[in-house]
Amino acid sequence: MNLRNVALALQRSSSTSQTTQNEIQRTRDVVPHSDFSPSGIASPTITAWNTVGTAVDRHRKLAIDYEHVLKAVRKQRGFEDFLHAPKIKTLLPSIEHLDGPVVFINVHSSSCDALALSPNGGIKRIVLHRLTESQAQDLRSTWTRFLRSSGLRMRGAVSIDRLISKRTNMLGVVLERVWTWIVHPILEALNFFDDTPSRSHRLPHVTWCPTGPLTQLPLHAAGIYDRPAADRLHVYDHVVSSYTPSLAALLRCHKQPGTHQVYHPNVLVIAQPKTPGYAELPYTRDECERLRAVMPKYAHTVLLDKQGTVEHTLAAMNYHQWVHIACHGTQDAVDPTQSKFALYDGPLTLGALMTTVADSAELAFLSACQTAVGNKNIPEESAHLAAGMLAVGFKGVVGTMWSIYDADAPIVVEAYYKRLHKLRKSKKPGIIPPGYTGSAYALHWAMKVLRERVGEQNFVKWAPFVHFGV
Known part of the structure; x- marks a missing residue:
C-alpha cells in the first residue's frame, strides 16, 4: 500500500479529520524502520521500538494497529471501500467493453467449477462434474514432471525432436483429460460448439483465469489428438485463448x-x-x-x-x-x-x-x-x-x-x-x-x-x- 498517496488523498477530502491525517502521517514515519512486510503498519501509539518486548509482540501490535488505521480511513467519506475487493456492480462499466467471456476455474476438495463472466455482466456457473482436486493435482504433477525430466526449462537446451516419439502419448493423454474434464464442458456451456465460425469470421475470444494446480496446465492446447484428422477436437478450432492473472489485471490492461x-x-x-x-x-x-x-x-x-x-x-x-x-x-x-x-x-x-x-x-x-x-x-x-x-x-x-x-x-x-x-x-x-x-x-x-x-x-x-x- 502506498501510504503517501493515501495521505494525499485524505488531505484532499473535506471529510477527513485532522486526527486521521496525523495517524496516517505518523504511520508512514514508523513503517520504513520495521523489519516486517507492508501488511504490518505501525500504530501512532508506538513511541519507540524498545517498548515492545519481542518480535512476535511487535508483529501482533502492528497487525492490531493496521486494522485500527484501516477502520479510521474507511470512516471517511469516499473511502468506505478502501482496500476492499471491488464490488461487481462497480466494475460493470469496464466489463461491458470486454470482447468475450472471462472464465475463472476453481479447484477445491468440495467441488470443481468455473464461473464465466460475460461482457453484459452475467455470471454463469459451470460445474465440472468429472474433475476432482486430486485429479487436477495429478494432471499438474504429470505435466511438470515431464518438463523437469526432459530439461524443457531452457530455450534451446535440448533437442526436442528426441523427445517427441518417446513421450507424445503421455502428453496427449494429459491434453485429452484437460479437454474432457475442463475445457470441453466450459465451451459447451457457453454454446461455442453451436456455430463454428467460417474462415471469413472471427473466432470468439476467451480469457482464462485458472487457479490452483490448473495455472500450470496449457488450457489453450487442450484437445484429442490421437484420432483420425477429421475427428480430432481442439480448443483452438473454436476459440482464441488468452490468460489473465486476475479480473482486476485484465480490466487495468484494457483501460490503459x-x-x-x-x-x-x-x-x-x-x-x-x-x-x-x-x-x-x-x-x-x-x-x-x-x-x-x-x-x-x-x-x-x-x-x-x-x-x-x-x-x-x-x-x-x-x-x-x-x-x-x-x-x-x-x-x-x-x-x-x-x-x-x-x-x-x-x-x-x-x-x-x-x-x-x-x-x-x-x-x-x-x-x-x-x-x-x-x-x-x-x-x-x-x-x-x-x-x-x-x-x-x-x-x-x-x-x-x-x-x-x-x-x-x-x-x-x-x-x-x-x-x-x-x-x-x-x-x-x-x-x-x-x-x-x-x-x-x-x-x-x-x-x-x-x-x-x-x-x-x-x-x-x-x-x-x-x-x-x-
Missing part, C-alpha cells in the same frame, strides 16, 4: 492507453545470441532480422549481444511501445521476483521490472523460456515474467510456459508480427475491438503456422506460447 491509432509504434528488440554463462542461441539473430523485415517502416531500437545490458534495456523500455526480448529466461521457484531474463551483463529480474514505469508501453513478446510459468508453492499467484510485464504497464504480453526450440522462434515471430501488422492496418470495423491490441489473434495465427510446420502432435514445440492481457 494503447497505440491502436498509431500506425507505426516504436519497437525495442533485445537479442542475446551469446550470453556469457549460457548456451548460445544463434537463431535470435535470425529472429531479429525477420522482425525487422516484416515491419520495415517501424522505428526500431536493436540491442544486440553486448549492447543488451540491464541498464540499456531498462532505460530504453520507457521510450518504446512494443518490446521484443529474445534470450534465455528462468523462473525462480523460491523467490518469483527474482525470475529473470539473462542479458549480456547480468539478470534482468522481475523485481527490477516492477520499478520500471512504462507509460507508453503496449505489447511485449518474451521469446524466452519460463516467462509464464506458475509456481506450485503459490498456486493462486501469477508471479512470473509475463504477469510482471502486465503489472509494469504493458497491455498484452506473449510468454512461454516451457522451453521453446531455438529454431522455431523465428518462424513464430515472423508469423506473429506479419499477422499483427495486417490486423492493425485493417480498416474493417471490429477487427480489433476498442481497448484491445490484436496480439491474441496474431499469436493464434502464428501457432497455426508453426503447427503446420512441425505437426500438431508435437505439442512441446507449439504449445508453450501463451498470451496474457488484451
Whole structure:
C-alpha cells in the first residue's frame, strides 16, 4: 500500500479529520524502520521500538494497529471501500467493453467449477462434474514432471525432436483429460460448439483465469489428438485463448492507453545470441532480422549481444511501445521476483521490472523460456515474467510456459508480427475491438503456422506460447 498517496488523498477530502491525517502521517514515519512486510503498519501509539518486548509482540501490535488505521480511513467519506475487493456492480462499466467471456476455474476438495463472466455482466456457473482436486493435482504433477525430466526449462537446451516419439502419448493423454474434464464442458456451456465460425469470421475470444494446480496446465492446447484428422477436437478450432492473472489485471490492461491509432509504434528488440554463462542461441539473430523485415517502416531500437545490458534495456523500455526480448529466461521457484531474463551483463529480474514505469508501453513478446510459468508453492499467484510485464504497464504480453526450440522462434515471430501488422492496418470495423491490441489473434495465427510446420502432435514445440492481457 502506498501510504503517501493515501495521505494525499485524505488531505484532499473535506471529510477527513485532522486526527486521521496525523495517524496516517505518523504511520508512514514508523513503517520504513520495521523489519516486517507492508501488511504490518505501525500504530501512532508506538513511541519507540524498545517498548515492545519481542518480535512476535511487535508483529501482533502492528497487525492490531493496521486494522485500527484501516477502520479510521474507511470512516471517511469516499473511502468506505478502501482496500476492499471491488464490488461487481462497480466494475460493470469496464466489463461491458470486454470482447468475450472471462472464465475463472476453481479447484477445491468440495467441488470443481468455473464461473464465466460475460461482457453484459452475467455470471454463469459451470460445474465440472468429472474433475476432482486430486485429479487436477495429478494432471499438474504429470505435466511438470515431464518438463523437469526432459530439461524443457531452457530455450534451446535440448533437442526436442528426441523427445517427441518417446513421450507424445503421455502428453496427449494429459491434453485429452484437460479437454474432457475442463475445457470441453466450459465451451459447451457457453454454446461455442453451436456455430463454428467460417474462415471469413472471427473466432470468439476467451480469457482464462485458472487457479490452483490448473495455472500450470496449457488450457489453450487442450484437445484429442490421437484420432483420425477429421475427428480430432481442439480448443483452438473454436476459440482464441488468452490468460489473465486476475479480473482486476485484465480490466487495468484494457483501460490503459494503447497505440491502436498509431500506425507505426516504436519497437525495442533485445537479442542475446551469446550470453556469457549460457548456451548460445544463434537463431535470435535470425529472429531479429525477420522482425525487422516484416515491419520495415517501424522505428526500431536493436540491442544486440553486448549492447543488451540491464541498464540499456531498462532505460530504453520507457521510450518504446512494443518490446521484443529474445534470450534465455528462468523462473525462480523460491523467490518469483527474482525470475529473470539473462542479458549480456547480468539478470534482468522481475523485481527490477516492477520499478520500471512504462507509460507508453503496449505489447511485449518474451521469446524466452519460463516467462509464464506458475509456481506450485503459490498456486493462486501469477508471479512470473509475463504477469510482471502486465503489472509494469504493458497491455498484452506473449510468454512461454516451457522451453521453446531455438529454431522455431523465428518462424513464430515472423508469423506473429506479419499477422499483427495486417490486423492493425485493417480498416474493417471490429477487427480489433476498442481497448484491445490484436496480439491474441496474431499469436493464434502464428501457432497455426508453426503447427503446420512441425505437426500438431508435437505439442512441446507449439504449445508453450501463451498470451496474457488484451
